[in-house]
Amino acid sequence: MFKLKPLLISIGLCLTINSNPLNAQQQNKNELPEIGAAGSSILSIDKERVVGAAMMRHLRATQPILHDPVITEYVNDIGNRLVRNAQDVNYQFKFFVVNNNELNAFAFFGGHVGVHSGLITSADTESELASVLAHEISHVTQRHLARRIEAQSATQPLTLAGMLGGVLLTLVNPTVGIAALSTSVAASQQASLNYTRGNEKEADRVGIALLVNSNFDPMGAPNFFGKMAERFRYKSKPPAMLLTHPLPEARISDARLRAQNYPRRQLPPSLSFELTKARIQARYQGDPKRNIAYFKSVLEKQQYALKDAANYGLALAYFANEDYQQAKALLEPLLANDARNLFYADALTDTYIALDEHKSAIEMLGKLNLLMPNNQVVALNYANALQKNAQYAQAEQVLQDFLLVKPKHFIAYDLLNEVYRKSKKTALMHTTQAEIYALLGAYPKAIDELQTAYNFADEQPLIRKRIKARILQFEDQQSKLKRL
Numbered sequence: 001m002f003k004l005k006p007l008l009i010s011i012g013l014c015l016t017i018n019s020n021p022l023n024a025q026q027q028n029k030n031e032l033p034e035i036g037a038a039g040s041s042i043l044s045i046d047k048e049r050v051v052g053a054a055m056m057r058h059l060r061a062t063q064p065i066l067h068d069p070v071i072t073e074y075v076n077d078i079g080n081r082l083v084r085n086a087q088d089v090n091y092q093f094k095f096f097v098v099n100n101n102e103l104n105a106f107a108f109f110g111g112h113v114g115v116h117s118g119l120i121t122s123a124d125t126e127s128e129l130a131s132v133l134a135h136e137i138s139h140v141t142q143r144h145l146a147r148r149i150e151a152q153s154a155t156q157p158l159t160l161a162g163m164l165g166g167v168l169l170t171l172v173n174p175t176v177g178i179a180a181l182s183t184s185v186a187a188s189q190q191a192s193l194n195y196t197r198g199n200e201k202e203a204d205r206v207g208i209a210l211l212v213n214s215n216f217d218p219m220g221a222p223n224f225f226g227k228m229a230e231r232f233r234y235k236s237k238p239p240a241m242l243l244t245h246p247l248p249e250a251r252i253s254d255a256r257l258r259a260q261n262y263p264r265r266q267l268p269p270s271l272s273f274e275l276t277k278a279r280i281q282a283r284y285q286g287d288p289k290r291n292i293a294y295f296k297s298v299l300e301k302q303q304y305a306l307k308d309a310a311n312y313g314l315a316l317a318y319f320a321n322e323d324y325q326q327a328k329a330l331l332e333p334l335l336a337n338d339a340r341n342l343f344y345a346d347a348l349t350d351t352y353i354a355l356d357e358h359k360s361a362i363e364m365l366g367k368l369n370l371l372m373p374n375n376q377v378v379a380l381n382y383a384n385a386l387q388k389n390a391q392y393a394q395a396e397q398v399l400q401d402f403l404l405v406k407p408k409h410f411i412a413y414d415l416l417n418e419v420y421r422k423s424k425k426t427a428l429m430h431t432t433q434a435e436i437y438a439l440l441g442a443y444p445k446a447i448d449e450l451q452t453a454y455n456f457a458d459e460q461p462l463i464r465k466r467i468k469a470r471i472l473q474f475e476d477q478q479s480k481l482k483r484l
Contacts, residue, residue, distance in 0.1 A: 045090045048143075052110020054481060056094070057441030059114070060410065066097040066117060066284070067411050069377045070346045074276050078126070079113060079133050085213040088141045095133070099284055103228065107136040117280045124227075126273035127220030127265075131211050135221070138206035139199065200251065208258050217265040222256035269305040275343040278313030282320060291317035308334060316347055324354045340368070342377040349381040358389035369398070374405045376412075383415055392423035410439050427456040427463055434470070443478045447471055 059065060066072070072095075079095035091111030098104075101118035113136045115129075123129040204221070212218045229252055282291050295314035297303075304310040315330035328351045335344040345368060352361035365382040372378050379402040386395035399416045403409060413435045420429035430453035437446035450471050457463040 048109040049091065050110075050480070052091075052108060052112050054441060055108050056110075056112050057439060061440040061442065064099040066099045067414075068097070068279075068283075069380050069411060070343055071097055071276055071279060073342065073375075073377055074272050075115065075120075075133075077272070078130055079137070082130060082134050082137055082210055082214045086137055086141050086210055091140070093137065093140070101285065105132045105136050107139045111140055113137060113140065117284055121277050121280050121285065122227075123224060123273075123277075125217070125220060125223075125267070126270040127211070127217035127267060128224040128227075129220075129273065130214070130216045131207065131221035131224055134207035134210040134214070134216075135203050138203040138210060142199070142202055142206065201254070204251065204255050205258065208255065208262075212262045215265070217267055218259040218262040219256075219264060222252060222259050225252045225255055271306055271309065272343075274304075274306045274309035275312055275341075278309045279316060279343065282313045282316035288317055288321035292321060308338075312343060312347070315351075319347065319351060319354070322354075324351055327351045328355065335364075340371065342368075342375070346377055346381055349385055353385060353388050358385055361385040362389060362391075374402050376402070376406065376409065380411055380415060383412075383419070387415070387419045387422060390422075392419050395419045396423070408439060410436070413439070427453045427460060427467075429453075430456065431463075431467060431470070434474075438474060438477075443474050446474050450474070 075095045075097055079093055083089060083093045089111075093111040093113060095113045095115070097120070098114055098116050100116040102116050103119045103122055105113070105115040105119055107113045113133060115132065115136075119132060120129060123132070208218055208221050211220060229249070278295075282295070285291075286294075292314065295310055295317055298310050299307070299314065311330050312334060315327045315334075318324075318330070319327040328348070331344055331348040331351060335341060335348055338344060345364065349361045349365060352358065352364075362382070362385050365378060365385055368375075368378045369382050379398055383395040383398040383402075386392075386398065396416065396419050399412055399419065403412050403416070406412065413432050417429055417432040417436065420426075420432060430449045434446040434449035434453065437443070437449060450467050454464055454467045457467065
């Protein structure tokens with residue numbers, strides 16, 4: 001998988017709404033008690049979508065989002081499997097991973113659900129991970145964030161410009177975020193805590209039912225709760241998730257009793273889950289040599305859930321240590337036995353490129369692209385292999401086709417920007433850089449890039465017209481945010 005260039009920018013937004021943070025959406029009135037109003041007098045569903053998109057742009061610009069198409073695809077697959085069985089879904093949910101070893105997960109406006117990489121590697125089963133996602137989905141479908149804002153609106157009004165960074169910090173890094181918010185919400189802290197406990201109980205109840213309806217083991221929820229409580233019982237510093245998701249003994253007992261009301265599901269280990277854990281451990285945690293020793297030990301002692309996942313982790317550790325031939329020797333048999341496995345195809349693409357075997361990567365990915373057109377893992381790796389082999393026109397076509405299906409895909413624009421740079425299409429390079437800035441919420445920078453692109457498109461009247469139209473669109477989006 002190719003590396004993204006670091007990109008740090010500052011963002012200022014001018015949205016005005018009343019009061020505070022935490023998690024979002026609607027309520028099943030037949031089964032659940034009313035906890036305040038639905039929040040619609042403060043934020044409509046449409047406004048929640050706009051505010052959620054603005055928050056996501058802010059997160060992309062300020063937090064270490066894991067732009068890893070394989071992991072992103074897996075987490076969205078699990079999340080969407082849960083969403084298909086949820087009630088009162090008013091959004092197209094988007095799931096993403098933050099590269100952070102802390103145990104944490106969070107949700108906010110517009111169906112955005114984030115999970116820290118450390119939480120994924122701490123889960124022992126796919127049902128445990130699914131229980132966390134089900135809980136966060138339930139925060140969204142119950143519109144908890146909108147309801148908290150309504151409950152606190154009487155205390156003091158806040159502008160989103162003033163609270164946005166603090167709200168997201170509280171969700172992503174609670175220790176820092178709570179300090180950032182303390183001056184603006186001190187008057188309502190106790191009410192906020194009580195309200196959060198009610199939200200947590202409701203999200204547990206809805207989440208466990210959702211877990212069962214999606215064919216996961218209902219004990220995934222109490223098992224993960226119990227593990228967290230035991231691990232951090234005597235720690236002076238609890239994990240981030242326990243700051244935003246209090247976990248008293250009564251809550252664990254209640255979750256266990258609820259789960260026991262459903263039949264237990266003894267599920268076999270999930271290969272995709274085990275591969276995701278191995279990928280995070282080998283690529284984003286620890287030192288390559290230590291990781292090699294770890295996966296070798298796991299294989300020798302047979303301390304793995306699935307041997308293929310342990311071999312995959314060892315291959316990635318070898319790759320990180322630049323032992324490319326050893327990585328290749330492990331990955332090629334794995335893919336030969338599971339030809340459509342995108343974890344293996346992604347890692348083998350990187351290995352072929354590192355060994356300057358671009359044609360092997362292109363041949364492998366070309367076949368997969370015919371079977372799975374516009375799949376994000378296949379399309380992005382295929383385009384990357386093509387551009388590494390200086391086949392810029394083909395890479396450009398693959399990415400343009402993909403962006404027609406996924407028009408706001410951050411990695412695709414970043415890669416297309418590289419293709420245009422290498423093929424010396426200067427005007428188009430600046431237009432794609434503008435799209436990257438827009439996805440980070442930096443509209444003034446995006447407009448500057450478009451104006452630069454316009455100056456490089458002297459003899460391209462059609463591109464100039466498109467640039468003018470896009471500038472107007474960005475100005476309109478800025479204006480709409482200010483009017484909220």
